[in-house]
Amino acid sequence: MKRLVLLGGGHAHVHVLDALANTPLDDVEVTLITPYRRQIYSGMLPGWIAGHYQLDQCAIDLTRLSDRAGCRFVQTRAVGLDLNGCSVLCEDGTLASFDWLSIDVGPVTAHQSIDGASSHALQVRPIEEFIGGINHLLPLLQDNPTSPIAIVGAGAAGVELAFALRHRFSATPIALIGSDALPLDGLPPLLRRRTLKLLRRKQIEWIGERRAQRVTGNGVELNDGTTVSAGHVLQVTGAAAQSWPAAAGLATDERGFIQVNACLQSPSHPHVFAAGDIAAYHDPRPKSGVFAVRAGPPLAENLRAAMAGKPLAPWTPQRRALYLISTGDHHAMAAWGPFGWWGNWVWRWKDRIDRHFMARFGA
Ligand SMILES: Cc1cc2nc3c(=O)[nH]c(=O)nc-3n(C[C@H](O)[C@H](O)[C@H](O)COP(=O)(O)OP(=O)(O)OC[C@H]3O[C@@H](n4cnc5c(N)ncnc54)[C@H](O)[C@@H]3O)c2cc1C
Secondary structure (H helix, E strand, O other): OEEEEEEOOOHHHHHHHHHHHHOOOOOEEEEEEEOOOEEEOHHHHHHHHHOOOOHHHHEEEHHHHHHHHOOEEEEOOEEEEEOOOOEEEEOOOOEEEOOEEEEOOOOEEOOOOOEOHHHHEEEOOOHHHHHHHHHHHHHHHHHOOOOOEEEEOOOHHHHHHHHHHHHHOOOOOEEEEOOOOOOOOOOOHHHHHHHHHHHHHOOEEEEOOOOEEEEEOOEEEEOOOOEEEOOEEEEOOOEEOOOHHHHOOOOEOOOOOEEOOOOOEOOOOOOEEEOHHHEEOOOOOOOOHHHHHHHHHHHHHHHHHHHHOOOOOOOOOOOOOEEEEEOOOOOEEEEEOOEEEEEHHHHHHHHHHHHHHHHHOOO
């Protein structure tokens, strides 16, 4: 019996599990190690905050999916790796031995040296803890809707959260802080300007070209010496890597993300695979759910081939991805390469894609 350990119930691994459920592997014992029983689909999370979805609609039941895949489900998280001894050290003190290892543990919030953020800001990752924080925040805002919110980080997630909170709380002062002149770095300029207009129209204060330096109980201190007063601070400052893969000696990039070749295999340890945001692809792409989802099928195929001793097949992530950004009120924006669109029809399109994705995994 060979042992395959899947670390993390991320967007690529849910596909691997689904593929195993459809075509089981002979003579392989598969184990999923992940800290939560469900996987939240982040694309729908702002819609849950806006009140468009129940949380169950945004969650994949990992225990049920593991059952279908004939996979052992172990609820804990990896905190270390022994690559010579082929075992994962888990937070609960146990060791999980493997012959083959696949890692899809996602990112952690990039702190970017913001003092006080870990104690005074609600961080978007881990998403389950963020959900706990939002469940605590929503009743506070219902009781005191004029208590200001500051969101640090103006990528797609920060922008979507600002619009979702505005949809839910029309009277709450909301400030969105980003380091560029416009929000949504990397998306088409047309869409970025449109976002700025929409922020203004919805009375979300845009604080651009500034960086948060310190978060206190009273708000956010910026690098220009000003302070944004806030009763609640959300930190959505991009993706960083967990430290244990690099500490174990896996080849990583300079930020600690696991290097993989075109077959999603570690160049330093060929019995280790990685996909999703934790992976540094041979042909780099932005950290985004789209690429984590797209990596699922080639990862499933290559794990299957590796265990059968067959040749692996290279995969190149698509050059362009479709970004769909909800703006709270059944309205959304879409970006594809240099092109951008917006409207209620874009929201319906996004809603259909998201529900279709979830239906595949029984949600
Ligand atoms: C609010 C928000 C909205 C977003 N919207 C979009 C969007 O619309 N489109 C888009 O493309 N991207 C979006 N993103 C980005 C997207 O969430 C990530 O790119 C995507 O989740 C990456 O998928 P992943 O599989 O790499 O990791 P994740 O989805 O983070 O999954 C990682 C899994 O590993 C588990 N895990 C974590 N640590 C460990 C450990 N040490 N040991 C074992 N298991 C572990 C986690 O519990 C989780 O199950 C959004 C992000 C946020 C925060």
